[in-house]
Amino acid sequence: MITDADSWWHRFKSIGAIAVFHVDLIPDQGREAEAFEWLDEEERSRWERFQSPTAQRRYVLCRAALRAILCRQIGCPNESLAFEAAKHGKPFALVNGLPASVSFNVSHSGSHGLIAVAPRGRLGVDVEEREPRRNLENLIEGVFSPREKAELESLDGFQQLHAFFRFWTIKEALVKAHGKGLSMKVAELEIPDDMRQGTAKSVGQFAQIPGTSWCLEDIGTQEFAAAVAYEVSPSL
Structure with missing residues (x-):
């Protein structure tokens, strides 16, 4: 389990009940290997389909951070957490197959990722x-x-x-x-x-x-x- 002391993400800003986390996307083989262990089978297959190491790194570090943040927010083990996409492609979280009462959004650019999480309501974040x-x-x-x-x-x-x-x-x-x-x-x-x-x-x-x-x-x-x-x- 990743602890706050050695994680590659941290709370960046709070806006009422909304928490925004910064994800450090600089190359780090140790972090990337640890992050990969958080992914489920479908996510690992998706990781393999990325054409460049840069895209793989951004995906695995952001997805693992998202999983860790949501598991803490919801209070569930990583094995119970999954994701599906809505009609227009926006992902949402499932816990044991049921929609979770949490809203989130992810963005990344260069060496920076942002994850925004809220208890409810539509939410979007972008970083460039x-x-x-x-x-x-x-x-x-x-x-x-x-x-x-x-x-x-x-x-x-x-x-x-x-x-x-x-x-x-x-x-x-x-x-x-x-x-x-x-x-x-x-x-x-x-x-x-x-x-x-x-x-x-x-x-x-x-x-x-x-x-x-x-x-x-x-x-x-x-x-x-x-x-x-x-x-x-x-x-x-």
Whole structure:
């Protein structure tokens, strides 16, 4: 059993009842071997199908950390925990074959992984290392609203890259929280004005997601851009 002292993840941030954990994805053969022991048969087969050692490392370290975190959160042994995917691909947890009353989401980029866990409610997290993108102009054109594009295009160099990844992670966290993935028109999910102007947290509604208020929170650091999105509920 992995203990807190030698784990490769740690609690990064708490947002009410939501816990966000950081996963260290730097190469480490000992950790990767230990993480592999947490995987079930289907997950080990999936690990084998990844084409690169980098993809294998990110998968095994994030999945094992997720298993350990959920086992502690739910209070179950690892052998009782399994995963299935909803209609649009978002995974959910099962304990002894029954859906668990816990919500989670996982993201990774470069050497950083984030896992967000909540007692209930839809939840999304996204992390991105701020590496230059060759197709940055095409990405800006494809996923941002006219006002967002105008604001990004008014910047250049590091400022534009920093703002791009901030906007990108906020949108991705919301899309992942909603759970319908590519079926959503991401450009129409405009980031609230106050967040585009620098506020770290905002609550709002979106025309594509009627009847639900969402809280968006920028949790980025100097090392990476990151955001969390979750349904507004008095219990969170």
